[in-house]
Amino acid sequence: MIQIKSAEQIEKMRAAGRITAQALKLAGENVKVGISTAEIDTIVREYIQKNGATPSFLGYGGFPASCCISINSEVIHGIPSPSRVIACGDVVKIDIGAYLDGYHGDCADTFIAGIASEEKLKLVETVRAAFWTGVEQLKLGNRMGDVSAAIQATVESAEFDVVKKFIGHGIGANLHEEPEVPNYGTVGRGTRLAVGMTLAIEPMIAAGSADVRVLEDDWTVVTVDGSLAAHFEHTVVLTENGVEILTLAD
Numbered sequence: 001m002i003q004i005k006s007a008e009q010i011e012k013m014r015a016a017g018r019i020t021a022q023a024l025k026l027a028g029e030n031v032k033v034g035i036s037t038a039e040i041d042t043i044v045r046e047y048i049q050k051n052g053a054t055p056s057f058l059g060y061g062g063f064p065a066s067c068c069i070s071i072n073s074e075v076i077h078g079i080p081s082p083s084r085v086i087a088c089g090d091v092v093k094i095d096i097g098a099y100l101d102g103y104h105g106d107c108a109d110t111f112i113a114g115i116a117s118e119e120k121l122k123l124v125e126t127v128r129a130a131f132w133t134g135v136e137q138l139k140l141g142n143r144m145g146d147v148s149a150a151i152q153a154t155v156e157s158a159e160f161d162v163v164k165k166f167i168g169h170g171i172g173a174n175l176h177e178e179p180e181v182p183n184y185g186t187v188g189r190g191t192r193l194a195v196g197m198t199l200a201i202e203p204m205i206a207a208g209s210a211d212v213r214v215l216e217d218d219w220t221v222v223t224v225d226g227s228l229a230a231h232f233e234h235t236v237v238l239t240e241n242g243v244e245i246l247t248l249a250d
Contacts, residue, residue, distance in 0.1 A: 002170060002178045004196035010237055010246075012103045013172065013198060017235050017246035019053045020098040020105030025249035027067065027094045031111040033086060037069040040094070041080035048098045056097025056104050056175050063219065068095040068108075070220065075163055075204050075212055075229040076108075077219040088114035091123070093231040097175060104175045106200045107247035108233035120228065123160065123207050127230040130154040130183070130203040135236065138243045142193050148185025151203050155183070161210035163229070166221065168202045171235055195240055202233030 005013065023044050030040050045066035048055050055066035063079075070078030070093040071086070078093070086092060095108035110124045134151040155162045168181030179191040183203045206212075208227025215222060223229055235246040 002191070002197065003172050004194060005172060005198050005237065006196070009103065009172065010196070010198070012101050013105065013235065013237065013246050016053065016098055016100040016103045017105035017107075019048060019051045019100060020096055020107050020235070021247040021249040023047045023098060024094060024096045024107050024109060024247075027096065028109060028111050031086060031092050031094070031113050033088045033114050035086055036082050037071075037078070037080035037084040037086070038082040040069060041065045041067055044096055053098040053100040056099045056106065057095075060175060066096075069093070070095075070229070070231070072228055073223045073226045075206070075221045075223060076166060076231055077221050079217055079219055086113045089116065089120070091120055091228050091230065093229070095231065095233065102173055104171055104173075105247050106171055106175065106233060106235050108202060108231050110230040110232060119207065122158065123205070123228055123230045126155060126158040126160055127203050127205050127232045130205065131201060131232045131234065134201055134203070135243055138193060138236065138238055140193060140195065140238075143188060144179060144181060144190035144193065145185040146187050147201070148182045148190065149187045152184040155203065155205050160205045160207055163204040163206060163210045163212055165212050166204055168200050168233070170198065171200045172198050193238055195238055198235065198237045198246070200233055200235050202231065204231045205229065
């Protein structure tokens with residue numbers, strides 16, 4: 001069942017979203033050559049806890065860290081490690097959640113360490129553009145397929161591929177709620193959008209084939225062909241006056 005949020009619940013999600021967004025901003029500022037992903041994870045955890053929240057991902061389904069950090073061909077759910085050191089040119093995806101006063105925020109972005117090639121820059125620009133074109137379709141009278149189709153069209157027009165095995169989701173008191181938010185679809189199909197829906201919209205794309213597999217750690221998702229991947233996500237709410245992004249940093 002889709003949980004339509006009240007004004008009070010949305011305000012709590014704003015608070016959780018602010019902490020999540022600031023944690024992601026801080027993490028991105030620390031994507032530098034020579035830093036380990038475990039060091040970034042510690043920075044994220046300490047910031048979230050210092051602000052009275054709990055890392056949403058820590059212990060979720062057994063996940064052992066406070067954020068997901070995925071590099072190059074890793075799409076999502078990479079586990080931070082002291083031995084994983086960021087190198088020049090790495091495409092680094094960081095996904096963060098924070099839980100505060102009964103509600104979650106969830107957001108992600110893709111960063112490039114050091115020197116970036118044109119292909120890498122285009123990949124990151126495309127995943128961000130796909131998110132925003134999807135958001136443009138979040139309006140009363142539309143269906144989820146309108147959002148999904150817009151995301152897919154943006155990605156494919158840039159000659160990249162949409163990862164279909166993993167999708168966005170509803171969010172609120174639970175990190176993952178209904179409805180599903182695919183990054184591919186058909187205009188006019190799917191769940192009808194309604195005021196009070198809170199969604200985590202998160203395009204995941206690949207420079208080559210979007211076929212993916214899960215590594216032996218049972219978490220890290222990688223492209224089968226080893227192609228680069230990018231990820232971008234915000235928590236949003238549909239209001240009477242349009243869409244509000246709940247995970248924008250100051």
